[in-house]
Amino acid sequence: MPRFDNTFNRLRESFPWRRKKEVDTLPSEDLKExxxxxxxxxxxxxxxxxxxEEDESDVSSLxxxxxxxxxxxxxMPRFDNTFNRLRESFPWRRKKEVDTLPSEDLKExxxxxxxxxxxxxxxxxxxEEDESDVSSLxxxxxxxxxxxxxMPRFDNTFNRLRESIRWRRKKEVDTLPSEDLKExxxxxxxxxxxxxxxxxxxEDEESDVSSLxxxxxxxxxxxxxMPRFDNTFNRLRESFPWRRKKEVDTLPSEDLKExxVTPTFEEYLEIQAFCEATQQLIDREKHLFWETAEAxxxxxxxxxxxxxxxxxxxxxxxxxxxxxxxxEASVSALKSAVKAINxxxxxxxxxxxxxxxxxxxxxxxxxxxxxxxxxxLVNGRMDNPSSPTGDQVNQSSIQADIQSMDRQLKDDLxxxxxxxxxxxxxxMDICNxxxxxxxxxxxxxxxxxVGSVDDEDCSFLLRWVKESYPEILEKPELTSNINTExxxxxxxxxxxxxxxxxxxxxxQSDLMIYIDRVLDEAKKEWDxxxxxxxxxxxxxxxxxxxxxxxxxxxxxxxxxxxxDPHKAQKITSNLTDFMQRYKEFHEDVxxxxxxxxKAFIKANLSCVKQFKDFLVKHDLFLEDxxxxxxxxxxxxxxxxxxxxxxxxxxxxxxxxQKVGTNDWLKKNTFxxxxxxxxxxxxxxxxxxxxxxxxxxxxxxxxxxxxxxxxLLKGEVKLKDSNQQQKAYETVKENAEKLxxxxxxxxxxxxxxxxxxTKIAEVLKLQDTPAIQMQIVSLGSxxxxxxxxxxxxxxxxxxxxxxxxxxTIKTTVLxxxxxxxxxxxxxxxxxxxxxxxx
Numbered sequence: 076m077p078r079f080d081n082t083f084n085r086l087r088e089s090f091p092w093r094r095k096k097e098v099d100t101l102p103s104e105d106l107k108e109x110x111x112x113x114x115x116x117x118x119x120x121x122x123x124x125x126x127x128e129e130d131e132s133d134v135s136s137l138x139x140x141x142x143x144x145x146x147x148x149x150x151m152p153r154f155d156n157t158f159n160r161l162r163e164s165f166p167w168r169r170k171k172e173v174d175t176l177p178s179e180d181l182k183e184x185x186x187x188x189x190x191x192x193x194x195x196x197x198x199x200x201x202x203e204e205d206e207s208d209v210s211s212l213x214x215x216x217x218x219x220x221x222x223x224x225x226m227p228r229f230d231n232t233f234n235r236l237r238e239s240i241r242w243r244r245k246k247e248v249d250t251l252p253s254e255d256l257k258e259x260x261x262x263x264x265x266x267x268x269x270x271x272x273x274x275x276x277x278e279d280e281e282s283d284v285s286s287l288x289x290x291x292x293x294x295x296x297x298x299x300x301m302p303r304f305d306n307t308f309n310r311l312r313e314s315f316p317w318r319r320k321k322e323v324d325t326l327p328s329e330d331l332k333e334x335x336v337t338p339t340f341e342e343y344l345e346i347q348a349f350c351e352a353t354q355q356l357i358d359r360e361k362h363l364f365w366e367t368a369e370a371x372x373x374x375x376x377x378x379x380x381x382x383x384x385x386x387x388x389x390x391x392x393x394x395x396x397x398x399x400x401x402x403e404a405s406v407s408a409l410k411s412a413v414k415a416i417n418x419x420x421x422x423x424x425x426x427x428x429x430x431x432x433x434x435x436x437x438x439x440x441x442x443x444x445x446x447x448x449x450x451x452l453v454n455g456r457m458d459n460p461s462s463p464t465g466d467q468v469n470q471s472s473i474q475a476d477i478q479s480m481d482r483q484l485k486d487d488l489x490x491x492x493x494x495x496x497x498x499x500x501x502x503m504d505i506c507n508x509x510x511x512x513x514x515x516x517x518x519x520x521x522x523x524x525v526g527s528v529d530d531e532d533c534s535f536l537l538r539w540v541k542e543s544y545p546e547i548l549e550k551p552e553l554t555s556n557i558n559t560e561x562x563x564x565x566x567x568x569x570x571x572x573x574x575x576x577x578x579x580x581x582x583q584s585d586l587m588i589y590i591d592r593v594l595d596e597a598k599k600e601w602d603x604x605x606x607x608x609x610x611x612x613x614x615x616x617x618x619x620x621x622x623x624x625x626x627x628x629x630x631x632x633x634x635x636x637x638x639d640p641h642k643a644q645k646i647t648s649n650l651t652d653f654m655q656r657y658k659e660f661h662e663d664v665x666x667x668x669x670x671x672x673k674a675f676i677k678a679n680l681s682c683v684k685q686f687k688d689f690l691v692k693h694d695l696f697l698e699d700x701x702x703x704x705x706x707x708x709x710x711x712x713x714x715x716x717x718x719x720x721x722x723x724x725x726x727x728x729x730x731x732q733k734v735g736t737n738d739w740l741k742k743n744t745f746x747x748x749x750x751x752x753x754x755x756x757x758x759x760x761x762x763x764x765x766x767x768x769x770x771x772x773x774x775x776x777x778x779x780x781x782x783x784x785x786l787l788k789g790e791v792k793l794k795d796s797n798q799q800q801k802a803y804e805t806v807k808e809n810a811e812k813l814x815x816x817x818x819x820x821x822x823x824x825x826x827x828x829x830x831x832t833k834i835a836e837v838l839k840l841q842d843t844p845a846i847q848m849q850i851v852s853l854g855s856x857x858x859x860x861x862x863x864x865x866x867x868x869x870x871x872x873x874x875x876x877x878x879x880x881x882t883i884k885t886t887v888l889x890x891x892x893x894x895x896x897x898x899x900x901x902x903x904x905x906x907x908x909x910x911x912x
Contacts, residue, residue, distance in 0.1 A: 340352055340355050340385075343355065344384065344385065347388070347408035347411060348411055349388065349408070349411040349414070350411040350412075350418065351411075353385060353419060356382055356385065360422070363375060363378065364434060379434070379435060379436060382439075386439075389412045389416065390444070392412040393409075393412060394448060395409075396452065397487050397491070399490075409498040413498055413499050413500070415441075416441040416445050417442075419441040419442075420441060420442050422437075423437060423439055423440065426438065446508070449508070449509070449512060453513055453516055456483055457483065457520070460480055460482065460483035473524055473536070474532060474535050477539055480517065480520070481543060481544075484517070488509065488547070488557070489553075491505065491509045492557075493552075510557045510562060514565070521536070521540070521565055521566055522570070524536075525570050525574065528574075530581050533574055533577050533581070534578055534582075536574065537574055537575065537578050537636050537637070538632075538636050540565050541637065541638055542635050575637050575642065578633075578636065579642060583645070583646045583647075583648070586629050586646055586647070586649075589625045590621075590653050591653070593618055593625075594618060594622075594656060594657060594660065596617075597616060597618050601660075604669070604671060606671045606675075607677075612760075613677075613681065613761060613762060614674050614761050614762060615681065616675075616678035616679060616682050618682050619686055619689075620685070622653070623685060623686070626647060626689075626695060627693075629646060630646050630695040633646055640694065643695075644694075644695060644696055647697065651704055651707070654707045655707060657711075658711050661679050661711050661715070664679070665714060665718045672718075673719065674761065676715045677719070677761040679715060680715050680762045681763040681766050683712050683715070683766075684763065684765055684766050687708050690704055716770060716773045719759060720759075720770070720777065723752075723759070724777065724781070726755055727751055727752060727778070730745075730747050730751055731748070731782070731785055732785070733747075733748075734781075734786060735785045735791055736791055739791070739805070740791055740802060745809050749812055749813065749816055752778065752816060755774075759774070768823065771817060771822050772823065775813075779813070779827045779903075780903065780906050780907050782809070782831070783830070783834065783904075786806070786834070787864065787867040787868060787871075788909075788910070792871075792873045793872055793873055793874075794873045794874060795874055796841055799841075799874075800839060802835075802838045803835045803839035804835075806831055806832075806838065807831070807835045809831065810828050810832050811828065813828070813831075814827065814828040826901060827903075829856070830853075833852060833856075834853070836849050837853070837868055838871060838872065843882065846872075846883055847883050847886050847887055850865060850868070850883065850887045854890075854891045855894055857900060857904055858900055859905040861904060861909075862884065862888060863909045864904050865887060865888070
């Protein structure tokens with residue numbers, strides 16, 4: 076039955092609440108009337124007595140709960156009068172309206188009688204008043220029923236309820252208010268037939284009312300002191316006879332749901348419900364071939380025609396897989412088509428398990444046909460890509476075709492992952508299926524063109540196969556759905572290796588052409604007498620920058636394309652030849668010694684430094700290339716240093732000649748050497764900072780070497796300890812000032828100061844063992860200290876006997892031989908030539 080909780084809530088709110096005094100005085104005459112107490116028969120009294128006990132238990136259970144507040148005005152009239160007016164408002168329907176009811180069951184429920192005209196007049200007068208009351212209830216929307224979903228909506232139910240209340244007889248109206256409730260409960264002078272009818276209705280209604288009783292009433296939100304009238308409502312609910320199912324089914328209400336009708340096969344096709352259409356055909360097929368002794372020929376032919384029509388629609392839908400519209404219907408159609416294919420596959424498997432002769436369309440093999448349709452779809456899209464090609468003005472036909480297919484591939488795989496994947500079950504692995512189809516399509520096309528590509532197309536093709544294609548598949552949204560490793564290579568090794576060799580050979584030739592052009596441009600500027608440009612005060616040459624850029628770009632790109640660093644390194648195998656030509660140009664500049672030669676050499680020093688760092692720090696070269704190029708660069712640096720420093724030593728030579736003489740020991744002649752050196756250092760500036768540091772470091776070492784050579788020449792004889800002390804102080808002071816000068820100019824050669832200091836310590840010491848230990852310390856740090864150097868150093872100490880000098884020298888040499896290591900050390904004394912000893 077329809078729920079009317081909302082209606083009841085509004086009715087409850089319209090019933091004024093009982094005062095506590097009235098509740099306490101129960102049973103009053105009002106409650107008697109509500110309970111149907113009157114002049115009925117003993118049977119009726121007995122029935123009322125039984126209901127009274129039941130009602131009292133209901134009232135007690137309801138009283139235990141807090142009263143439901145009323146939502147109306149607390150000053151409204153007493154409950155009795157309102158309730159009586161409601162009761163009196165129900166029997167106002169004319170006898171004529173009652174007589175025209177279409178059902179005899181409804182007549183019995185309405186209790187139709189032979190009321191007088193006075194009653195009809197009274198009902199007519201009350202009708203106008205009731206209509207206004209009822210309209211206020213109708214103004215609120217009915218609460219949807221939560222019970223049987225097939226029952227009619229509230230509005231129609233409410234109308235039928237109103238009509239069912241219009242059945243009061245004149246006699247019943249005249250006897251109000253004592254006998255109304257009797258009649259509601261079926262008490263009165265009715266015949267046994269009426270009692271039987273009431274008994275039948277009671278059984279029907281009890282089951283319907285029980286579902287409503289199971290839910291607690293909605294509490295009122297107004298005055299909490301009002302008495303509960305839930306019991307009264309329960310009696311009201313029981314007084315409204317619910318329609319029997321037969322009556323509901325025969326009611327002409329538009330709200331009643333029509334019986335669901337299964338669409339036909341043609342209707343399923345029209346709405347693209349291919350799965351449902353397939354299931355319908357399978358059911359028909361099972362009935363014709365499995366459930367009947369002999370299939371009807373016409374039915375079989377009709378089934379075959381329907382099966383063919385369905386198949387055509389499914390393939391049409393599959394052919395639109397990569398061009399689905401954004402509408403939900405398009406996606407839904409593809410989902411349904413995929414489900415239909417799987418249903419057909421299941422039916423094929425069931426037929427294989429049966430011994431009967433299958434129909435002509437079995438096995439249908441829709442899964443195989445599905446793969447063929449999609450393969451054809453992919454081939455068609457690769458033959459006629461929809462994506463517009465790029466700038467094809469400077470592209471060959473092969474390059475344009477590959478680029479167009481490249482774009483189509485990217486768009487289609489993205490679409491498969493975003494849209495098509497959701498239309499397939501996971502076990503069909505549709506993303507990998509499409510990836511394999513595109514992979515095979517590209518593979519077949521590349522095989523046809525690989526033998527006819529020129530040098531330019533060869534580079535483009537290899538770059539796409541080895542670089543562009545993997546980049547497409549390595550996109551995050553694709554890698555999570557496609558197993559790229561399982562796809563394999565687009566080209567087999569027998570086709571790929573010749574392409575790679577051709578490509579590497581072309582890259583090697585291109586590299587040598589580019590770097591030779593760079594060197595030719597530098598020579599041209601030299602011949603024209605142009606001085607190199609300056610960058611932050613330093614002379615700069617573009618040779619190293621341009622050559623390094625070309626090497627880096629070409630070899631790095633080749634590594635990505637051939638995916639083999641060793642093969643890519645072969646591109647630089649001719650770099651040694653370039654370095655030799657560069658060295659020849661460098662030496663030619665030095666040899667000609669033009670006014671701008673120093674500027675070119677300073678710029679070349681920067682280039683040599685860049686080339687050396689590039690060769691050592693990057694893995695773009697074969698090992699033999701590194702070994703052959705680095706010595707060439709070292710020779711270029713040394714020749715540049717010699718060219719730039721030779722004029723400096725020529726200026727400093729007069730000052731060198733004063734070192735190790737009596738004037739050097741008595742007068743401060745070393746200051747002149749320092750001043751001249753400082754002036755020359757200024758003239759050496761012009762190369763890059765790192766190259767300049769190496770240059771002045773070389774000058775620092777050569778000045779120190781010349782200083783020691785002049786000292787060990789032995790022009791001064793230190794006859795006593797005082798002179799030796801004076802020599803110690805002079806050498807130490809010279810070492811500190813020389814180091815300070817070069818350090819200010821940026822030199823990092825601290826070890827040169829240490830050599831001069833150790834020599835000064837030997838001059839100061841007087842104890843033989845101490846002298847031995849100091850010389851051993853010097854020889855350990857610089858293993859190129861020879862016997863001649865030791866003899867020349869001891870010769871300066873004139874107060875040592877020949878025996879002491881021999882002992883010291885023998886001991887030191889023995890110790891140095893035993894402590895000799897292969898550790899890398901700096902060379903110094905080997906460049907200090909000692910004449911005699």
